[in-house]
Amino acid sequence: MVKFVKISRQAVEHVALLARLELSEQEIGTYTEQLNTILDYAAILEKLDTSEVQPTAHAVPLHNVLREDEVRVSMPQEKVLQNAPDAENGFFRVPKIV
Amino acid sequence: MDITAKTAGELHDLLVQKEITSTELTHAFLDRVRRLEGQVQAYVTVTDKSALKRAAEVDAKIARGEAIGTLEGIPMALKDNMCTEGIRTTCSSKMLEEFVPPYSAEVAIRLQEAGAILLGKLNMDEFAMGSSTENSRFFPTHNPWDLERVPGGSSGGAAASVAAAEAVYALGSDTGGSIRQPAAFCGVVGMKPTYGAVSRYGLIAFASSLDQIGPLTKDVRDNALVMNAIAGHDRKDSTSVRFDKPDYTQFLGKNIKGLKIGIPREYFGEGIDSDVAKVIWDAVAALKDLGAEAEECSLPHTDYAMPAYYLIAPAECSSNLARYDGVRYGYRAEGDDLISMVRKTRAEGFGPEVKRRIMLGTYALSSGYYDAYYVKAQKVRTLIKQDFDQAFGTYDVLLSPTAPTVAFKFGEKSSNPLSMYLSDICTVPVNLAGIPGISIPAGFVGGLPVGLHLMGKAFDEGTLYQVAYAFEQHTGFHKVKPSTKEVAAHGLE
Amino acid sequence: MAWSDTYEMVCGVETHVELATKSKIFCGCTTEFGGEQNTHVCAVCSGLPGVLPVLNKEVVNLAIKAGLALNGEIAEFSKFDRKNYYYPDLPKNYQTSQYDLPICKNGWLEITVDGAKKRIGITRAHMEEDAGKLVHSGETITSSDESYVDYNRTGVPLLEIVSEPDLRSIAEVVAYLEQLVQILDYTQVSDCRLEQGSVRFDINVSLRPKGTSDLGTRTETKNLNSFASVRHCMEYETERQAEVLDAGDKVVQETRTWDEGKGITISLRSKEEAHDYRYFPEPDLVPLVIERSWVEEIRRTLPELPTERRMRYESLGLSEYDAGVLTSSRALADFFDEALSRYADAKILTNWVMGEFLRLLKANQQSVLDSPISPVQLAELLELIDKGSISGKIAKGVLEDMYATGKDAALIIKEKGLGQISDEAALAEIVEQVIAAHPQSVEDYRAGKERAIGFLVGQIMKATKGQANPSLVNKLLKEKLS
Numbered sequence A: 001m002v003k004f005v006k007i008s009r010q011a012v013e014h015v016a017l018l019a020r021l022e023l024s025e026q027e028i029g030t031y032t033e034q035l036n037t038i039l040d041y042a043a044i045l046e047k048l049d050t051s052e053v054q055p056t057a058h059a060v061p062l063h064n065v066l067r068e069d070e071v072r073v074s075m076p077q078e079k080v081l082q083n084a085p086d087a088e089n090g091f092f093r094v095p096k097i098v
Numbered sequence B: 001m002d003i004t005a006k007t008a009g010e011l012h013d014l015l016v017q018k019e020i021t022s023t024e025l026t027h028a029f030l031d032r033v034r035r036l037e038g039q040v041q042a043y044v045t046v047t048d049k050s051a052l053k054r055a056a057e058v059d060a061k062i063a064r065g066e067a068i069g070t071l072e073g074i075p076m077a078l079k080d081n082m083c084t085e086g087i088r089t090t091c092s093s094k095m096l097e098e099f100v101p102p103y104s105a106e107v108a109i110r111l112q113e114a115g116a117i118l119l120g121k122l123n124m125d126e127f128a129m130g131s132s133t134e135n136s137r138f139f140p141t142h143n144p145w146d147l148e149r150v151p152g153g154s155s156g157g158a159a160a161s162v163a164a165a166e167a168v169y170a171l172g173s174d175t176g177g178s179i180r181q182p183a184a185f186c187g188v189v190g191m192k193p194t195y196g197a198v199s200r201y202g203l204i205a206f207a208s209s210l211d212q213i214g215p216l217t218k219d220v221r222d223n224a225l226v227m228n229a230i231a232g233h234d235r236k237d238s239t240s241v242r243f244d245k246p247d248y249t250q251f252l253g254k255n256i257k258g259l260k261i262g263i264p265r266e267y268f269g270e271g272i273d274s275d276v277a278k279v280i281w282d283a284v285a286a287l288k289d290l291g292a293e294a295e296e297c298s299l300p301h302t303d304y305a306m307p308a309y310y311l312i313a314p315a316e317c318s319s320n321l322a323r324y325d326g327v328r329y330g331y332r333a334e335g336d337d338l339i340s341m342v343r344k345t346r347a348e349g350f351g352p353e354v355k356r357r358i359m360l361g362t363y364a365l366s367s368g369y370y371d372a373y374y375v376k377a378q379k380v381r382t383l384i385k386q387d388f389d390q391a392f393g394t395y396d397v398l399l400s401p402t403a404p405t406v407a408f409k410f411g412e413k414s415s416n417p418l419s420m421y422l423s424d425i426c427t428v429p430v431n432l433a434g435i436p437g438i439s440i441p442a443g444f445v446g447g448l449p450v451g452l453h454l455m456g457k458a459f460d461e462g463t464l465y466q467v468a469y470a471f472e473q474h475t476g477f478h479k480v481k482p483s484t485k486e487v488a489a490h491g492l493e
Numbered sequence C: 001m002a003w004s005d006t007y008e009m010v011c012g013v014e015t016h017v018e019l020a021t022k023s024k025i026f027c028g029c030t031t032e033f034g035g036e037q038n039t040h041v042c043a044v045c046s047g048l049p050g051v052l053p054v055l056n057k058e059v060v061n062l063a064i065k066a067g068l069a070l071n072g073e074i075a076e077f078s079k080f081d082r083k084n085y086y087y088p089d090l091p092k093n094y095q096t097s098q099y100d101l102p103i104c105k106n107g108w109l110e111i112t113v114d115g116a117k118k119r120i121g122i123t124r125a126h127m128e129e130d131a132g133k134l135v136h137s138g139e140t141i142t143s144s145d146e147s148y149v150d151y152n153r154t155g156v157p158l159l160e161i162v163s164e165p166d167l168r169s170i171a172e173v174v175a176y177l178e179q180l181v182q183i184l185d186y187t188q189v190s191d192c193r194l195e196q197g198s199v200r201f202d203i204n205v206s207l208r209p210k211g212t213s214d215l216g217t218r219t220e221t222k223n224l225n226s227f228a229s230v231r232h233c234m235e236y237e238t239e240r241q242a243e244v245l246d247a248g249d250k251v252v253q254e255t256r257t258w259d260e261g262k263g264i265t266i267s268l269r270s271k272e273e274a275h276d277y278r279y280f281p282e283p284d285l286v287p288l289v290i291e292r293s294w295v296e297e298i299r300r301t302l303p304e305l306p307t308e309r310r311m312r313y314e315s316l317g318l319s320e321y322d323a324g325v326l327t328s329s330r331a332l333a334d335f336f337d338e339a340l341s342r343y344a345d346a347k348i349l350t351n352w353v354m355g356e357f358l359r360l361l362k363a364n365q366q367s368v369l370d371s372p373i374s375p376v377q378l379a380e381l382l383e384l385i386d387k388g389s390i391s392g393k394i395a396k397g398v399l400e401d402m403y404a405t406g407k408d409a410a411l412i413i414k415e416k417g418l419g420q421i422s423d424e425a426a427l428a429e430i431v432e433q434v435i436a437a438h439p440q441s442v443e444d445y446r447a448g449k450e451r452a453i454g455f456l457v458g459q460i461m462k463a464t465k466g467q468a469n470p471s472l473v474n475k476l477l478k479e480k481l482s
C-alpha cells in the first residue's frame, strides 16, 4: 500500500509551478502547513484496505453518450473575443512564450 | 398584504386571479432588495431593468387572456456561477469580475422559458469553495436570522435571499453540501438532486463529478415546482441522465405510513452539537407520529467520506480552474512573459481558499501521488456508494442533521480550513454517492434554524418530497420567518 | 566513416491524424481547414466557463475503422482522460485525450524495404482533441515578443497512433509512414492532406552501439508534416547524436523541433518543470462500451487495402514497381480501377496513367482528385487509338487538350480535324502525287533500295500533316510501286 507522505516546502513550490500560481514566501509557508494538516487528516484512508475495490469516477453509471456528426453554426468572431483581455485582428494576444 | 412573504404557489394564484401583476410583484421584490441589501448583501448583480421588462411581457400575456405557467411572472435569482447571456457571471471571484458570458446555462434557459423573472445573481463562496460565503471576493452575505452570523455556503446568497424574501426562490449548486447547509442555516428548503437529474451545462464547474444544481425555496411545494421546471435530460451534458421525470408535486400530501426511515448512527458522532441532535430526534418523533417507521442503521464508511471528498473535489477543481489564465477571458495581470503573466494572473485573481484547493488537487494528481491519493479516494467513493446501496435495500429514506451546528459567527472558522470543511460532514457522502438530499427547516436552537437532512435513492426525489412535505405540514417550522423586528433592530427596514 | 557502421538506430513514431469528420470532436463547429481566425469557434471549443463536451459518434467510428485496418484490438471498454498542461493554444489548459484505456491496442503493419518485408508494431491508437494555432510576431517562437492565438483548430478530432520502437533505419521509418498514411487514406479515416497539417509525425530516435541491446537516450522531434522533412530531420538528428556519442558525451533526453529553413533540430528544453500531465478520468464524459457487433459493422465497411490491391495489380501482369506507384494513393488506384473497367488492357492503361497522366498532374501541381480528366474519358481516348482513329503520338496532344478543357477526346479530334485519313480513295490520290513528284526515289526503290520507301512515306505524312493512317499509306505505296 502506498503511504501518505509529508509535503515539503520544495514540493509546495513545485506544485505552485505546475498549477501556475505565483506564491509569496509567506504563502508557501502557510500552504505547506495547511496542506499537511489536510493530508494528515486524509491519512485515515490508509486504514482502509481497498485492494479489491474498483474506483468510482462517475456517480451515475452511463456509457456511450454520443452525438451525430452534424455541423452547427459557430459564434461570431466578436463574441468569441468579447471577453478577451487582449485581442488584435481577430486573435487573442499573449506575451512572449519563451 | 406583504406579497414578498408568499410562496411561488400562492403568487401564481394571485397572478391568475389578476389580484396582482407581475410588474407589481417585481417592483415589490426590487424595493425589498433595495431596503435589505445594505445588511444582507445577498446579490452580486441586480438585473432590475430586464426583470421589469420580462414582467411586463408576462402581464401582457395575462392581459391577452393566455394561460401562464406555474412559475411564470414570479421573481427569482440565480447563484452567480450559472452563466447568463449578457449578464455578468462572476463566481464571486476577482477572476471573473468582468466576465459576461455569451451564452446561458441550461437551467437559466429552462427557467426563462418557464417565464421566470430573473432579479439578479447571488453571492457565493468564490468558485463555490467554502461553507460560509466569507470566501466571496466582493463581500460576505449575512444570515437574515442573525446578521452577525454566516448564511452558510457556498450558496449563501441564494439561501439568504430566499430567507429574507429578496427572491421567491433561488437556484444554488451543491458539490459537498452547498445548497443544503446554507438552506439549513437560513431556515429554507434546499434540494440537491440526483447527479444527472439537472443539467450542469453552463454551471461554472468546481468539481464536475459532484456538482449539481438545485432549488432553494420557502417551502417544499415550491421546491417541487422548481424541480419540475429544471430537471430532465439535456443532450448538452453527457452526464445528464434520461429518466422518467415525474411531476414532483404528485408526491405532496401522500401519507408516509409504513415508510421506512434509517438513521445512520455515524451521522451523530462527535462534532454534532447536542442541541442540534435533540432537534433532529424531535423530528424523528414527529415522523413516527405520522406513521413512519424509523430506526438506527449504519453506513460504516462515513468517516472516510470527508477525506475522500477533500482529495477528489480539489483534484477536479485544479483541472477545471486551469482555464483561468488571463488569455481568453477574465482577469489578467501584467507579466514579462507568458508563464509569469499566467502565474501572476492566477495569484491575484484567485482568493486563498481557491488557491489552497488548487494546490491540494494538483498535488493529489501529481506523479507519484496519484494512486495514493486520487485513486484511493475514488475507491473509497465506491465503498460509500455501496453503503448507501445496502441501506436503501432496507430503508426508503435516510435521515440526519444537515449540519453539525447552527449558523456560526463570521470569522469563527475562517482561520482553520479543516474546521470549516467539517461543517459539510453530513452532506458530503451524498455527493460522493450521487444520490439526492434535501434539507428542510426542523426547529431552532437559540433562535437559529436547524435543518433536517433527508437522503434518498438515486432519482427518488419524489419520496424525499413526500416525507419533507408531510413533516413540514405537520410541524410548520417553515412558516417561522426571521422577524421583521429583529431585522429592523439591525436597521434593515 | 558513417555513423551507421558504429551505431544502430532505434526509432518509434507517434503520428497525429486528423479524422475526417464534418464537425469537431466535442462540439458542432466545422472542421473545415482555414477560415478567418477564431470563426470556427463556439462556447465549448473555446473553453468558456461552464461548458461541457459531447462526443461525436463519427470520431469513434473512424477510430475503430483505423484500428481494424491497422490489425489492432478494439477495446471493449474505453474512456477519456484529461492531460493537464498549460499552453495558450489549449483553451482549457488540459487536453481531453485517452490515457490507460485507448480505443485500440496491439496493431501492426507491414513494410517492404529493399525487397525485405518487416512487421512494425503499433502499440496503441487513441482519440483526442487538437489544439489551436499560435502565430508569432517574429520569425520563430524564440524571437517573438508576443504571439497570437487562433482557436479554429481546437477540438478538431485526432487519432494518435503510437508505433513500437521497431524501426531501425531512416528508410524503414519513411516506409512505415508511407504505408501508414496509405492505409489511413484508403480507409478514408483521414483526408491525409499533409500540406494542411492533417497528418503530423513526432519522431523518437536514439542510437546504441551496434550489437548492444540496451536502449540509448532518445530525443523526440515534434510536428513534422512531410516524408521529406522526416527524412532530412532524421539524417540530421542521427548524425548529431552520433557526434555527441563519439565525443564521449551523453545525449540529453529532450523534445526538439525541426527548423526546416536551417535544416537542423533545435532543443525546446524550457526552464520549466519536467512534464507531469496529471492524467485523470474525464468527469465530463462517460466511458465507451464497444459491443462486438459495432466493431463487426465497421469491419464490413473496410475497403480493399493497399497490400491486397498491389497483389491484384501484379496478378494482372503489372510490375511490382508499377503496382506500387498505382496504389500509392487510394485516389490514383480508384482512378486506375475505374478506367480499367472500361479499358481492359492493364499494361497499356498503366503506361498512360503512369506516363502522360501523372506528368500532366505534376506539371499542373494537381492531385488525382482535382484531375479534369475522368477515368472514363481516358479509357475512351485509348479506345480511339486502338480503333485507328488517331495515332498514339497525336493522342498525347489530345490528352493535353482534354486536361486543359475537360472535353471528351472524340470532340477534340473532331473540332481540330485530327482524325487519321483512312479513306483509301483520298489517300491514293496523294500517293500518286508524291510518286509523280519523286521519280528518283521510285527508281531507287524499284532498284531494290528498300529504304527509299521510308522517304516516300515521310513525304505523304508531311502532305497530310501527319494524319494519314501509316499502315494504309504503306499498303498503298507498295501496291502502286509493285
Ligand SMILES: [Mg+2]
Binding pocket: C097, C128, C160
Ligand atoms: Mg497526443
Ligand SMILES: [Zn+2]
Binding pocket: A074, C024, C027, C028, C029, C040, C041, C042, C043, C044, C045, C046, C155
Ligand atoms: Zn466549437
